[in-house]
Amino acid sequence: MEWEAVIGLEIHAQLATNSKIFSGASTAFGAEPNTQACAVDLALPGTLPVFNEEALRMAVKFGLAIDANIGRTSVFDRKNYFYPDLPKGYQTSQLFFPIVGEGHVDITLEDGTTKRVGVTRAHLEEDAGKSLHDEFPGMTGIDLNRAGTPLLEIVSEPDMRSAEEAVAYVRKIHSIVTSLGICDGNMAEGSFRCDCNVSVRLKGEEEFGTRTETKNINSFRFIEKAILGEIDRQIDLIEDGGRVVQETRLYDANKNETRSMRSKEEANDYRYFPCPDLLPIVIDEDYIDVIRDNLPELPDARKARFIEEYKLSDYDAMVLSGDHHMATYFETVAKAAGDSKLTANWVMGELSKHLNQNDTTIADSPVSADQLGGLLVRIKDNTISGNIAKKVFEAMWSEGGTADEIIEAKGLKQVTDTGAIEKIVDDVIANCTKQVEQYTSAEPEKRGKMIGFFMGQVMKATGGKANPGAVTGILKKKLDALCD
Amino acid sequence: MALDRSDVEKIAHLARLQIDEQDIPEYTKNLSSILDLVDQMQAVDTSDVEPMANALDAVQRLRADVVTEENNRDKLQSVAPAVENGLFQVPKVIE
Numbered sequence: 001m002e003w004e005a006v007i008g009l010e011i012h013a014q015l016a017t018n019s020k021i022f023s024g025a026s027t028a029f030g031a032e033p034n035t036q037a038c039a040v041d042l043a044l045p046g047t048l049p050v051f052n053e054e055a056l057r058m059a060v061k062f063g064l065a066i067d068a069n070i071g072r073t074s075v076f077d078r079k080n081y082f083y084p085d086l087p088k089g090y091q092t093s094q095l096f097f098p099i100v101g102e103g104h105v106d107i108t109l110e111d112g113t114t115k116r117v118g119v120t121r122a123h124l125e126e127d128a129g130k131s132l133h134d135e136f137p138g139m140t141g142i143d144l145n146r147a148g149t150p151l152l153e154i155v156s157e158p159d160m161r162s163a164e165e166a167v168a169y170v171r172k173i174h175s176i177v178t179s180l181g182i183c184d185g186n187m188a189e190g191s192f193r194c195d196c197n198v199s200v201r202l203k204g205e206e207e208f209g210t211r212t213e214t215k216n217i218n219s220f221r222f223i224e225k226a227i228l229g230e231i232d233r234q235i236d237l238i239e240d241g242g243r244v245v246q247e248t249r250l251y252d253a254n255k256n257e258t259r260s261m262r263s264k265e266e267a268n269d270y271r272y273f274p275c276p277d278l279l280p281i282v283i284d285e286d287y288i289d290v291i292r293d294n295l296p297e298l299p300d301a302r303k304a305r306f307i308e309e310y311k312l313s314d315y316d317a318m319v320l321s322g323d324h325h326m327a328t329y330f331e332t333v334a335k336a337a338g339d340s341k342l343t344a345n346w347v348m349g350e351l352s353k354h355l356n357q358n359d360t361t362i363a364d365s366p367v368s369a370d371q372l373g374g375l376l377v378r379i380k381d382n383t384i385s386g387n388i389a390k391k392v393f394e395a396m397w398s399e400g401g402t403a404d405e406i407i408e409a410k411g412l413k414q415v416t417d418t419g420a421i422e423k424i425v426d427d428v429i430a431n432c433t434k435q436v437e438q439y440t441s442a443e444p445e446k447r448g449k450m451i452g453f454f455m456g457q458v459m460k461a462t463g464g465k466a467n468p469g470a471v472t473g474i475l476k477k478k479l480d481a482l483c484d
Numbered sequence: 485m486a487l488d489r490s491d492v493e494k495i496a497h498l499a500r501l502q503i504d505e506q507d508i509p510e511y512t513k514n515l516s517s518i519l520d521l522v523d524q525m526q527a528v529d530t531s532d533v534e535p536m537a538n539a540l541d542a543v544q545r546l547r548a549d550v551v552t553e554e555n556n557r558d559k560l561q562s563v564a565p566a567v568e569n570g571l572f573q574v575p576k577v578i579e
Contacts, residue, residue: 017549024552033570034561038553042560054549075537082500084574132571133578140578141571269498279544280537 001239002203005231006211007166007196008158011173012151013183014127014191015058021126021150022049022092029189037129037144043087048277051076055150056281057291058182059099059124062152064292065176066119068103076124076278079270084142085129093153095272098123099281100152105176106300107168108318117169118157127151146190152182158197158208163227167220170194171322174220175299178324185324186363187218194223198230199244209234210244214258217251226251230258302327310340319348325363336373339380346376350393367396375403385468388412416467418474421458424466425474428457429482440483447483451475487516 020027023040040047063070075097078090100122108114129144154173160166174192177183185192199211214230217223229251234244249258297305299321306317306327320330326347334343351372355362375396379389384407395406407413415421429436432454439450451472458471492512496503503511557570566573 019549019551019553024547024550026551026553032557034557034572035555035570036553037560038556039560044560050547051544052549053546056546080498084572084577131577133576135571136568136573138576139566139568139573140576141568142574143571271498274537279542282543 003200003231003235004203004205005161005163005227006158006199006201006208007160007162007227008211009156009160009166009169009197010195011154011156011170012127012193012195013062013154013173013177013185015055015150015152015182016184016191017052017054017058017150019052020148021052021055021124023148025148027149029186029191031145033141033143034145037147041087041144041148043089049092051278051281052150055124056099056283058150058180059122059152060283060288060291061180061182061295062122062154062177063100063103064288064295065180065298066100066103066105066122068119068122069101070283070288071097071099071101072283073097074099074124074281076275076281077272078275079125079272081268081270083128083131084140085131085144085147087129087144087147091125091128092275092278093125093272094123096274097280105169105172107165107172109164109168112314115159115165117159117165117172120155120157122152122154125151125153152177158199163224163231166196166227167224170223171220172299175322175324179296179299179302179327181296187220190218193218196223196227196230198227198234200231200234200238209238210246212244212247212249212258214249214251215261219253222251222253225253225256226258229256233258306330310334310344312340312344316344316348320344323362325361329362329365329369332369333373333376336370337376337380339376342376342379346372350390354393354397366398366400367393371396371402378403378407382414382416382467383407384412384414385464388414388464412465414467415462415465416470418470421462421466421470421474422478424458424461425454425471425478428454428461429478432457436479436482439479444483447479451479454479487512487519491515 014027015021017027019025020041023038025038025041026036028036040049060070074094076092077095079093079095080090082089098121100119102121103119104116105119106114106116127146127149129142129147132141132143135141156169160169174185177192178185183191187193194217196214196217197211198214199209201207201209212230212234214226217226230249237244248261250261251258303317303321306312306321307314310317312320319326321327330343330347333347334340337343351362351365351367354367355365372393375389375392378384378392379386384392391410392403392406392412395401395410396403401409435450435453439447442450454475455468455471458466458475459468489508489512492503492508492515495515561567561570561572564572
């Protein structure tokens with residue numbers, strides 16, 4: 001039996017406003033508990049919401065970026081449920097008339113194929129507070145700083161058929177919201193969160209299987225793992241004669257498995273109704289046109305420009321343009337170094353390797369774009385070789401400083417003075433009589449490979465600082481002179 | 485539209501209201517009569533009436549995205565039943 005997965009995603013993107021969606025309290029991350037929760041956020045009696053114009057503008061930007069219908073009239077509804085981190089007893093959200101209607105994004109898969117994924121809708125709503133369950137015995141601590149932070153909930157169509165497609169979609173949405181500057185995209189801090197709806201069916205079936213919703217996934221890698229695990233679990237369950245139960249599951253990154261959340265005593269009944277505290281939001285064509293005219297460059301356009309302007313391969317352009325921070329970083333370095341291929345190799349190679357090893361992102365890279373640019377300039381002008389540059393990069397990563405400072409302090413400047421190199425080459429030839437004899441008695445076409453030994457000796461003598469091109473030339477000349 | 489006992493129990497549960505067993509018939513009767521009124525209104529033909537959100541036909545006013553609130557935690561928490569380390573304390577809500 002061949003199975004097929006059906007995946008739909010709900011992404012919550014925190015909008016990067018200064019203040020909350022319905023109050024003037026700050027949305028800054030990491031403040032002391034409840035120091036950014038005002039009377040409105042606490043739902044004290046008599047308070048009323050006033051809608052943040054920037055949250056609206058950001059939502060419209062997103063809608064235009066995914067070619068969606070913008071709701072000319074959109075309405076806030078109350079989603080009613082009780083939980084201590086939701087002091088009003090309802091979440092102000094949008095159900096019947098969302099700000100962003102149907103749209104779509106195109107994703108590119110590893111084999112180069114593209115696929116269109118539908119976005120059903122995106123609506124504005126408020127975030128809830130945070131519950132801390134483990135700090136106090138028998139009690140739960142509530143921090144309402146996050147309560148009222150504006151969220152854009154982006155709901156996809158169940159168009160994805162594999163974990164790879166799902167991750168490509170999430171990356172694309174991430175790339176769009178960060179490029180638009182409407183979300184900082186920080187998954188570790190919860191600014192960008194993803195819930196995955198997964199079901200399986202036999203290939204060729206029309207009907208969807210019963211789906212589960214997995215919450216609490218905070219990295220691209222975990223999204224992939226959680227979906228893969230959930231697909232396997234559902235297939236095993238059905239093949240063993242069981243059936244999938246519609247439920248909410250949590251992803252446990254430590255165990256790499258999903259597990260059922262506390263059993264719900266009954267199906268949710270949110271009793272949505274239009275919020276009487278907020279009037280309909282009505283926007284006109286001019287408002288939308290001004291936003292459309294001022295949209296920044298979007299990921300697809302940026303990728304095309306990278307191929308055109310920097311002569312990058314399709315793959316390199318995709319990797320470098322996908323993340324907004326990565327794209328800006330690449331462009332800054334490429335401009336400083338004046339060599340886009342060299343820049344692409346360093347950003348995707350040495351830099352990405354260090355970022356991955358240290359589990360950090362390019363936005364938090366200890367080596368800035370200016371620092372890396374300065375380093376590549378010194379490779380280009382032959383001050384240092386590529387190998388020495390890696391040492392300089394290491395030093396930059398761990399201790400900071402500019403390339404020039406490190407090269408100076410550690411005495412790494414490449415020796416390009418041919419007189420100095422010739423002297424060292426002479427010494428090496430004088431000290432390695434046996435190898436010189438082997439070289440001179442070898443067939444001429446085999447000599448090319450043997451030169452590596454002498455190269456190594458010269459590099460050893462100079463601490464790797466001799467210009468490799470110059471050394472090869474001088475060695476060849478002197479050794480070949482001995483052959484006649 | 486007539487509600488039965490289980491409807492009333494469900495509504496009470498969703499609203500987290502504890503109601504006395506003996507009062508349920510009374511609530512059932514009262515809530516049903518409210519719904520009867522709704523039914524009566526539903527019977528009016530409104531097909532050529534534009535929906536409206538309020539009597540003044542106003543639309544939502546927007547607020548500039550500026551932080552205007554200061555930290556008033558001490559004052560706001562002075563009315564809370566239990567506070568620890570700046571956190572509101574509630575009975576544990578997870579097993």
